[in-house]
Amino acid sequence: MTFFIIDFSEFWVFFSFTFETSTSSCEPHLLTQGELNDLVRDFKLSKKQAELLGSRLRGWNLLQKDTKVCFFRNRQEEFQDFYSEESDLVYCNNICAVMDVLHHEHKTTEWRLFIDSSKTSLKAVRLYNGNKFPSVPLDYATNMKEPYENLKILLEKIQYDKYCWTICCDLKVIALLMGLQLGYTRFCCFLCEWDSRDKKNHYIKKECPKRESLMLGQKNFVHPSLVNSDMIILPSLRIKLGLSKTLLRH
Numbered sequence: 151m152t153f154f155i156i157d158f159s160e161f162w163v164f165f166s167f168t169f170e171t172s173t174s175s176c177e178p179h180l181l182t183q184g185e186l187n188d189l190v191r192d193f194k195l196s197k198k199q200a201e202l203l204g205s206r207l208r209g210w211n212l213l214q215k216d217t218k219v220c221f222f223r224n225r226q227e228e229f230q231d232f233y234s235e236e237s238d239l240v241y242c243n244n245i246c247a248v249m250d251v252l253h254h255e256h257k258t259t260e261w262r263l264f265i266d267s268s269k270t271s272l273k274a275v276r277l278y279n280g281n282k283f284p285s286v287p288l289d290y291a292t293n294m295k296e297p298y299e300n301l302k303i304l305l306e307k308i309q310y311d312k313y314c315w316t317i318c319c320d321l322k323v324i325a326l327l328m329g330l331q332l333g334y335t336r337f338c339c340f341l342c343e344w345d346s347r348d349k350k351n352h353y354i355k356k357e358c359p360k361r362e363s364l365m366l367g368q369k370n371f372v373h374p375s376l377v378n379s380d381m382i383i384l385p386s387l388r389i390k391l392g393l394s395k396t397l398l399r400h
Contacts, residue, residue, distance in 0.1 A: 180214045181207060183221065190222065191284075197222050239291040241307035254283055262383065263288070263315040265304070265323050267296040274304055277318065298326050298373050305376055318383045327382070329364070329373035337369040340379055 181189070186207070190200040204219035213219075228251060234243045242248060249256040264285075265274045274289035288308045294300055301323070305311075317327065325332060328340040336347050342358040345351075364375055 178212055181212060181217060182214055183217045186213065186217055187221070197225070236307075238293050239289065239303070239307065241290075241304070242288045243307075245288070245308065245313070248286060252283075252286065254278075254286075258313045258315055261286075261315055263310070263317045265296075265301070265317065265319045265327075267294075267323075272296055272300060272304065274308065276315070296323060296326060298329065298376075301326050302376055310377070314378075314381060316381050316383050317377055321384075324382055324384075327376045328379065329366075329371050329375045331370040331372045335370040340382075343369065 186204060190203065195203060200222040201219060204213070204217075204222070207213050208217075208219050229248060232242060232244045232248050232251075233240055246256055260279050261276045262279060263274060264277050265272075267273070270292060272289070272291045272294045273287070276286040276288055278285075289304045291300070291304070317324075319327070322332070324340060325338070330338065330340060334346070336345060337343055338346050339358075340361065342360050344358040348355075361369075361379075364371055366372065366374065
């Protein structure tokens, strides 16, 4: 039993703690193949990094005898038949089979499609609502940016018309999916007819008419819409970034 006395000006506070001897075993825990796989997934290690970690643990005698260090060299073989390659695009050709291998129930209402691009790649992944399960990659293209034609090819390869997931993406990708003209356009919103050039009424007019029709050549629509506007989710962070950029620019 150990006592501590702390002086808080006018008050004296006494604390007592009881320390008990640990009853756990002092022997090291040997990792199984499943535990090693979970460790590699949690740290998001590449194949080389996973093999290096396994070899170090093997050298320290921390792995069970049946645990394989080189297990991660061919970890893609289980999914290799479910993906096809065409030019610079790699896409999933059998989404249902991938979900069966991952032991996930394939309900389109419980998953959403996330599309984004960088300077070097364009990708589309499936995200579970609530982030309970890891993401499932569907499309990945190197040296491909995000114009309308590329997004159309991307959705056709994964048969989006068949599954019709809700889509989560930034404001630029939304404009491309809806067939809107990019740049500083007059009607830049896909939901309403907000006039970006009517600066006199920006802080006066509180309600804007909803878009009723998506006719080509009118109100900045230059391509047929690839998705239904009701299936688009606007991330709150993307909204803040997009609005901040617009307000700072104008």
